[in-house]
Structure formats: C-alpha cells, structure tokens
Amino acid sequence: MYTFKEIIGNEKILNSFKKSIQNNKISHAYILDGKEKTGKTLIAKSFAKLLLCENSGLEPCLTCTSCISFDTDNNPDFFFIDTEKKSIGVDDIREKVIKNIETKPFKYKYKVFIIKNAQNMTIQAQNAILKTIEEPPSFAIFIFLTKNYNSFLPTILSRCILFKIKPLSPALIENYLINKGINSNIARFYSAYSRGSIGKALEIAYSENFITFRQDIIQDIERLENLNQHNITEIYNIVNKYENMKDSINEILNIYLLTYRDSLIYKQTNNTKSIIQKDIENHIKKIANNPSKKLINNIDFILKAKLNLEQNSNFNMTIECLLLDIKGDKIWLK
Numbered sequence: 001m002y003t004f005k006e007i008i009g010n011e012k013i014l015n016s017f018k019k020s021i022q023n024n025k026i027s028h029a030y031i032l033d034g035k036e037k038t039g040k041t042l043i044a045k046s047f048a049k050l051l052l053c054e055n056s057g058l059e060p061c062l063t064c065t066s067c068i069s070f071d072t073d074n075n076p077d078f079f080f081i082d083t084e085k086k087s088i089g090v091d092d093i094r095e096k097v098i099k100n101i102e103t104k105p106f107k108y109k110y111k112v113f114i115i116k117n118a119q120n121m122t123i124q125a126q127n128a129i130l131k132t133i134e135e136p137p138s139f140a141i142f143i144f145l146t147k148n149y150n151s152f153l154p155t156i157l158s159r160c161i162l163f164k165i166k167p168l169s170p171a172l173i174e175n176y177l178i179n180k181g182i183n184s185n186i187a188r189f190y191s192a193y194s195r196g197s198i199g200k201a202l203e204i205a206y207s208e209n210f211i212t213f214r215q216d217i218i219q220d221i222e223r224l225e226n227l228n229q230h231n232i233t234e235i236y237n238i239v240n241k242y243e244n245m246k247d248s249i250n251e252i253l254n255i256y257l258l259t260y261r262d263s264l265i266y267k268q269t270n271n272t273k274s275i276i277q278k279d280i281e282n283h284i285k286k287i288a289n290n291p292s293k294k295l296i297n298n299i300d301f302i303l304k305a306k307l308n309l310e311q312n313s314n315f316n317m318t319i320e321c322l323l324l325d326i327k328g329d330k331i332w333l334k
C-alpha cells in the first residue's frame with residue numbers, strides 16, 4: 001500500500017513533500033536519486049497518490065475514489081513509465097508522456113508521471129521532455145527515478161528539485177525487520193547484508209532461495225578453510241562453480257566478507273555480541289582460530305577482488321587468486 005506511513009527513514013524528503021503541499025508550492029519536476037532498492041518507487045508513488053487524493057491532508061486518505069483506483073492501478077491521471085528496454089527513447093517519451101500531457105486531467109487535480117530508470121533516457125528523449133518541463137501545463141507533475149542523476153542534461157537538472165535517497169542505518173533496517181516478524185538473530189544479518197537498502201533487506205528476508213544460497217556459500221567457505229594447503233583441484237572446483245553463478249558474485253563475496261569480518265570481531269572481543277551472523281556462531285568461532293593478521297588479510301583480499309571485478313578483470317583469474325590468497329598462497333592480484 002502506498003502511503004508515507006510505510007516508508008522508513010527519509011524523513012527529510014517526506015517533510016519536504018508535505019511542506020510543499022501545505023504551502024501549495026508543488027514543483028513540476030522532481031528527481032529521486034538513489035541506489036537500487038532504496039525505496040524510490042515507494043516514496044514517489046506515495047507522493048503521487050497524495051497529490052491525486054481527493055481529501056486534503058498530509059497522507060493519502062486511502063478511502064477516496066482516487067486512492068482506491070491508485071492502488072488497483074486504475075487511476076486515470078497517474079502514469080508510471082517503466083520500460084523493460086535498456087534505453088528510454090524519444091518515441092517512448094512521445095507515446096507515454098507527451099501524448100498524455102496534451103489533455104487535461106480526466107478526474108483529479110493533476111496528472112502525475114513517474115519515470116523509472118530515468119538514467120536510461122537518451123539525450124533525444126531528454127530533450128523531448130525538456131520542452132514540457134520548461135513550460136509545463138499547470139496540472140503536470142513529473143517524478144524521475146534514477147540511479148545516477150549525473151546522466152541528466154544540466155538543463156533538466158536545473159528545472160527539477162533533486163532529492164538524494166541515502167542508505168538507511170543498519171539499526172533502522174534491523175528494527176524494521178524484527179517488527180515484521182523476522183527472527184532477531186537473522187534480522188541483523190539481513191540488515192548488514194542489505195547495506196542500507198530496505199528493498200534488498202525485504203527481498204532476501206522473504207526469499208527461500210536466498211537461505212539455501214547462503215548456506216551453500218557458507219559451506220564453500222568451510223570447505224576452503226578445511227582444505228589441505230595445496231589442494232588446487234578443490235579450489236578450481238569452487239572457481240568453476242562460481243563461474244556458473246557469475247551474476248550473483250557480488251552476493252557471494254558479501255557473504256565471504258561478513259563471515260571473515262565476524263570471525264575477526266569474535267577473535268578480538270572474545271564474545272559473540274557484535275557478530276552479525278549469530279545463526280552460524282560455531283562456524284564463525286572455528287574460522288576465528290586463524291591468526292588476526294590472516295583474517296584481516298582475507299578481508300583485504302575480498303575487497304580487492306570485488307574492486308577488480310567492478311573494473312572488469314578476468315573473472316576466473318580474479319576468483320582463483322582470491323581463493324588461493326584466502327588459502328594462504330602468496331599470489332597477489334595485479
């Protein structure tokens with residue numbers, strides 16, 4: 001349900017929206033910038049719903065015809081542009097925006113357009129929309145959702161109000177998950193793992209697949225830890241396995257990272273209070289038998305591998321070096 005009450009954190013943005021409604025100073029164009037799954041759509045849709053709500057208030061009333069039709073995707077004055085395509089071209093803008101802006105709202109005060117992944121708009125598409133933003137009809141409101149506001153033309157940026165959505169604090173996400181009924185031992189892990197993204201936290205918290213996936217990766221770490229120093233074949237087996245899971249490599253390495261981080265913390269504090277993955281405490285304690293320096297080095301190796309992959313280094317070589325490094329062989333990534 002789209003309403004401000006569902007949104008955690010981001011108070012500054014919500015207050016600013018409320019203020020603009022209170023003072024009747026609504027801008028014609030907004031940009032919500034933030035990483036993937038940080039709540040951009042929820043925030044934008046809640047604001048759109050409030051703008052279209054028939055009862056004046058600072059929250060969508062949820063009971064008027066507009067609010068009800070909004071929730072069933074039938075509000076005639078709301079346009080959500082979310083194309084599957086890699087780029088949003090000028091034809092998409094003409095078809096989905098410009099054509100609809102020529103006529104007045106069907107029923108409500110505004111026509112609200114949300115454009116998702118607006119960073120994918122081509123320069124031509126941006127120029128096409130620019131004309132509308134420069135001289136918008138009084139009823140038109142645009143909300144651009146983007147992962148990178150730098151991809152906008154300066155002329156568009158200068159006409160929009162820009163809000164940057166920041167990652168949420170781990171404690172905020174952890175509490176939110178616990179309130180949703182997630183076991184507190186695991187809520188902390190989900191929160192750390194999601195790195196401030198509420199959408200990511202919810203996605204993994206309710207995903208059966210993720211639980212199995214994580215167990216599998218933790219078993220790999222165990223396997224690696226128990227390996228005889230020079231069992232290269234086993235290392236290659238894991239490399240080949242990850243090659244087939246390439247799309248999830250970031251998730252895989254995050255699990256490695258949290259596991260060595262937990263082990264280091266346990267080693268240094270000798271208690272489990274600050275461990276994130278409380279559900280695999282015994283495993284963490286076992287890995288903590290490594291010297292502190294080794295645990296610190298492993299964390300460095302993982303971070304370095306992540307960086308190399310981001311810079312498009314050879315996948316197999318990077319992972320192979322990482323696993324050999326974790327095993328203790330001195331092979332440095334270039």
Ligand SMILES: [Zn+2]
Binds near residue numbers: 054064
């Ligand atoms: Zn309403």
